[in-house]
Amino acid sequence: xxxxxxxxxxxxxxxxxxxxxxxxxxxxxxxxxxxxxxxxxxxxxxxxxxxxxxxxxxxxxxxxxxxxxxxxxxxxxxxxxxxxxxxxxxxxxxxxxxxxxxxxxxxxxxxxxxxxxxxxxxxxxxxxxxxxxxxxxxxxxxxxxxxxxxxxxxxxxxxxxxxxxxxxxxxxxxxxxxxxxxxxxxxxxxxxxxxxxxxxxxxxxxxxxxxxxxxxxxxxxxxxxxxxxxxxxxxxxxxxxxxxxxxxxxxxxxxxxxxxxxxxxxxxxxxxxxxxxxxxxxxxxxxxxxxxxxxxxxxxxxxxxxxxxxxxxxxxxxxxxxxxxxxxxxxxxxxxxxxxxxxxxxxxxxxxxxxxxxxxxxxxxxxxxxxxxxxxxxxxxxxxxxxxxxxxxxxxxxxxxxxxxxxxxxxxxxxxxxxxxxxxxxxxxxxxxxxxxxxxxxxxxxxxxxxxxxxxx
Amino acid sequence: xxxxxxxxxxxxxxxxxxxxxxxxxxxxxxxxxxxxxxxxxxxxxxxxxxxxxxxxxxxxxxxxxxxxxxxxxxxxxxxxxxxxxxxxxxxxxxxxxxxxxxxxxxxxxxxxxxxxxxxxxxxxxxxxxxxxxxxxxxxxxxxxxxxxxxxxxxxxxxxxxxxxxxxxxxxxxxxxxxxxxxxxxxxxxxx
Numbered sequence: 337x338x339x340x341x342x343x344x345x346x347x348x349x350x351x352x353x354x355x356x357x358x359x360x361x362x363x364x365x366x367x368x369x370x371x372x373x374x375x376x377x378x379x380x381x382x383x384x385x386x387x388x389x390x391x392x393x394x395x396x397x398x399x400x401x402x403x404x405x406x407x408x409x410x411x412x413x414x415x416x417x418x419x420x421x422x423x424x425x426x427x428x429x430x431x432x433x434x435x436x437x438x439x440x441x442x443x444x445x446x447x448x449x450x451x452x453x454x455x456x457x458x459x460x461x462x463x464x465x466x467x468x469x470x471x472x473x474x475x476x477x478x479x480x481x482x483x484x485x486x487x488x489x490x491x492x493x494x495x496x497x498x499x500x501x502x503x504x505x506x507x508x509x510x511x512x513x514x515x516x517x518x519x520x521x522x523x524x525x526x527x528x529x530x531x532x533x534x535x536x537x538x539x540x541x542x543x544x545x546x547x548x549x550x551x552x553x554x555x556x557x558x559x560x561x562x563x564x565x566x567x568x569x570x571x572x573x574x575x576x577x578x579x580x581x582x583x584x585x586x587x588x589x590x591x592x593x594x595x596x597x598x599x600x601x602x603x604x605x606x607x608x609x610x611x612x613x614x615x616x617x618x619x620x621x622x623x624x625x626x627x628x629x630x631x632x633x634x635x636x637x638x639x640x641x642x643x644x645x646x647x648x649x650x651x652x653x654x655x656x657x658x659x660x661x662x663x664x665x666x667x668x669x670x671x672x673x674x675x676x677x678x679x680x681x682x683x684x685x686x687x688x689x690x691x692x693x694x695x696x697x698x699x700x701x702x703x704x705x706x707x708x709x710x711x712x713x714x715x716x717x718x719x720x721x722x723x724x725x726x727x728x729x730x731x732x733x734x735x736x737x738x739x740x741x742x743x744x745x746x747x748x749x750x751x752x753x754x755x756x757x758x759x760x761x762x763x764x765x766x767x768x769x770x771x772x773x774x775x776x777x778x779x780x781x782x783x784x785x786x787x788x789x790x791x792x793x
Numbered sequence: 794x795x796x797x798x799x800x801x802x803x804x805x806x807x808x809x810x811x812x813x814x815x816x817x818x819x820x821x822x823x824x825x826x827x828x829x830x831x832x833x834x835x836x837x838x839x840x841x842x843x844x845x846x847x848x849x850x851x852x853x854x855x856x857x858x859x860x861x862x863x864x865x866x867x868x869x870x871x872x873x874x875x876x877x878x879x880x881x882x883x884x885x886x887x888x889x890x891x892x893x894x895x896x897x898x899x900x901x902x903x904x905x906x907x908x909x910x911x912x913x914x915x916x917x918x919x920x921x922x923x924x925x926x927x928x929x930x931x932x933x934x935x936x937x938x939x940x941x942x943x944x945x946x947x948x949x950x951x952x953x954x955x956x957x958x959x960x961x962x963x964x965x966x967x968x969x970x971x972x973x974x975x976x977x978x979x980x981x982x983x984x
Contacts, residue, residue, distance in 0.1 A: 381827040382820040386836045558810070672832025677841040753816040 347457050356463045360442045363737070368603040369404035371744055376400065378745075379752040395683025396690055408596075416592040419491075426490035431590065431597030434483025438604030441476045444469040445611045446531045448621050448732035449538075449637045452725050461621075461729055462531045469530035470522060473612055474515050477567055481507045483601065484569070488586035499585025502759065506566055506573060509766040514563035516774035520556035520781045521616045524548040530612075534620035538636040540627030545617035549784040552777055557617045559774045564613065566766065568605040571751030573762055610743025611736065618739055621732035640728045644719065645712025647731065652706025656699045663695035846927050851911045853928040854902055854941065855949040857921055863888075864947050865921035868897040872913035872922060880906035881913060900943035904931050926950060 345351055373388070377400050380387025388400030396402070418424070443463030451459040466472050481504050488500015524545065525533045537543045546554045566573040587598045614620055625635035633639055640647060678685055711717040719727070757765070827834060837844055846852075856864045868885035884899040913922050926949055933939045 378824065381824045381831075384823060384827060384834055386831070386834055386838065389838075673842045674832070674838045677838075677843075749817055749820065750813065753820045754813050 347453075352459055353464060356459075356461075357443060360445075360447075360463045361439050364439055364442055364604050364607050365600070367607055367737075367740070367744075368600050369408060371603045371606065371748075372407065372599075373401055373404045374745065375748050375751075376403070378748050382749075382752045392684060395686050397684065397687060411596045411599075412593060414592040416594065419589050421492045422589060423490040423492060426486045427589070428594075430483050430487035430490060430586075431594040431601070433486065434480070434601035435597045435604065437476050437480040437483060438601040438608060441473055441608040442604070442611060444472050444530050445608070445615050445736075446534045446620060447736050448729040449535065451729050453722065460531060461732070465531060466529070468528045470518055470528045470533075470616075473530075474511075474518065477514070478507075478511055480567070480605070483598075484586050487590070487598070491586065491589040493589060496586050496588050499588075503569060503586060506569075506762060506766070509763060510563045510566035510573075510770070513559055513766060513770035513774045514567060516771070516778055517556040517560040517563065518616070520552065520774070520777050521545050521548070523778070523781045523785055524553060530615055530620075534615050534622065537619040538622050539625065539634045541619070541624045542627050544619045544622075544624075549781050552781045552784060553617065556774070556777050556781070557613070559770050559777065560617070561613060562765075562770060564609040565747070565750070566762070568602065568609050568747070570606070570747050572754045572757050574751075574756060606744050606747055607740055610740040610747070613743055614736060614739035620739075621736040623731075623735055637728055637732070640731050641724055643713075644724055644727050645709050645714075648709025648727075649706050649713055650709070652702045652704070652709050655702030656706060659695045659699035659702060663692050663699060846929075850927055850929075851909045851914075851924040852926045853904070853931050853949065854907075854913070854922055854924055854946055855926050856900065856943060856946040857923060858947060863896070864900070864943065865919045866897050866900060866917075867919055867921070868895045868900075869918060871916040871918060875912040875916035877910060877912065878906045878908045880904075897943060900946070902941045902946070903939065904941055905936060905939045922946075 377387040379385075388403035389397055391397065391400075391402040391406045393402055418427075444466050446460070446462035448461030451461050453459055484503040484507070485500045488496045488498075488503065491497070491500075521533070522528060525536050525548075527533060527536070533545075537545065541547070544553075546557050565571070587595060590598060623635045623640075625639075626632040628634050675685070708717070712719055856866060858864055866883075868883050870883060870885070873879070873881040873883055880903040882899060882901045882903075883897045885895050886898045888894040888896045909924070911924055914924050928949070931939070
């Protein structure tokens with residue numbers, strides 16, 4: 337009785353939506369500190385610096401990853417200063433808006449095909465199945481301006497106002513190019529539903545959005561990606577917080593949790609933008625499968641379902657090899673001036689030993705995975721159907737997260753490579769280059785589709 | 794005066810994208826190099842690793858002593874006179890053991906005011922004050938603690954060993970943080 341009602345509660349569509357939303361927010365929140373670390377350490381190494389390497393737990397510094405934890409604790413426990421001169425209602429609302437928008441865009445991104453829990457219950461692995469998912473994304477990214485704009489205006493200070501002003505102008509101008517390059521993809525896939533778009537890209541690599549329309553898709557991707565940099569206020573276009581000119585731009589007056597909100601919103605926007613790019617242009621949760629050449633199988637959900645054992649075996653063996661090598665190299669070599677200068681007994685000298693153990697254990701875990709995979713592959717062990725379904729869903733999620741991380745890494749990489757554009761250059765690129773380019777692309781894609789349709793029909 | 798003509802970009806350069814890719818190649822090469830060999834980074838990781846200090850470096854002051862352990866200072870007031878920062882306080886008195894001799898009962902240097910010019914060392918006729926300790930981490934939690942007293946400066950090193958470094962090599966336990974024997978290559982001598 338209780339079990340039945342619990343089952344009914346758990347399988348209620350509303351409960352499922354809440355669970356999926358929590359998963360999405362959880363994923364974004366988990367990746368954010370990782371991105372913070374990636375940004376700090378990556379930028380440091382690009383600039384021949386050391387980067388975060390001080391905070392440690394019993395001598396374990398994890399190449400500065402501990403700093404991510406420390407940063408969060410520090411920022412959350414700091415004093416929340418509310419300046420006297422701000423317009424408080426809007427000032428308080430701005431970080432909330434920013435962070436809400438950053439998280440809620442992610443909800444329409446599919447992270448897997450339908451999950452067949454049982455014969456009656458099929459859960460689409462997408463936070464919210466919205467028919468007009470692409471429109472929803474466009475609508476929310478336009479709303480994202482409000483967070484920055486309200487923060488800049490309500491801070492009641494000239495630098496913040498200028499930051500907010502720049503940001504709103506920039507986001508509004510780049511929205512057009514972004515929207516039009518999305519239109520190219522809408523024409524190519526013939527649907528606004530992101531789940532449908534992701535499903536249409538299954539099978540061959542050449543079903544992916546970037547390969548649509550004989551190169552038009554790739555150009556649309558370029559336009560979209562540049563516009564995404566402007567939308568997320570990332571480096572070549574991060575004029576709203578140009579620190580040399582505007583102190584910190586719109587979040588100058590914020591501290592503690594409110595400041596974190598803006599920070600998390602920035603990372604959330606990065607993740608969302610990467611996820612949307614991956615879904616629209618790079619096949620979403622689909623594996624880059626060979627297009628059926630030379631007898632190679634097309635790798636899609638069904639292939640994973642049929643060959644889960646093989647996949648587990650490959651992942652297990654690959655992980656084992658990687659971690660076995662890592663356990664020989666360890667993390668944190670004891671060469672260089674720093675380690676020679678450490679006094680004997682310093683906890684940090686134990687670090688390589690610790691990582692050696694960790695990597696060895698991970699290699700062992702992957703050995704187990706490989707063993708399981710091998711057993712499944714030769715048919716010694718039969719996995720229950722539900723587990724297979726979940727396995728396929730997890731593989732899809734992992735592929736999507738990998739694509740998101742690649743996108744985020746490219747954002748970090750570009751940020752520490754190129755200098756900031758001047759404001760008029762920014763506007764020139766937006767209005768004189770990207771907007772016409774995206775318009776031409778829309779027409780080209782429309783023409784291509786019409787001709788293609790004429791040929792095939 | 795005519796304004797400078799803006800630099801005309803080549804057609805390829807004006808697209809930015811190729812140039813950005815070239816830049817990304819450079820940053821990636823630095824990243825890979827530094828991940829592979831982080832010990833090659835030019836950073837001195839300060840509290841553990843230190844830059845070499847020159848022989849003539851003027852660190853914290855010390856007072857040298859005679860063989861019997863008394864400070865060499867005869868309270869002649871040359872150093873407070875020479876001090877441009879007016880940070881040396883000397884109160885003179887007669888030596889109870891030797892009424893002919895004048896000694897300082899108080900000899901204090903306010904390190905918050907000191908500008909480390911070394912004039913006191915130059916002015917001293919008795920070689921009683923030196924700045925060869927190589928101590929540059931002069932810090933305290935209160936202003937009062939920043940005033941170095943006679944006893945502190947006398948015991949900073951064993952006063953009758955004139956060469957600070959030799960003394961530190963003999964007494965590694967007393968070596969200040971600025972002098973670490975276990976980092977030999979960081980403190981190259983000579984030259």
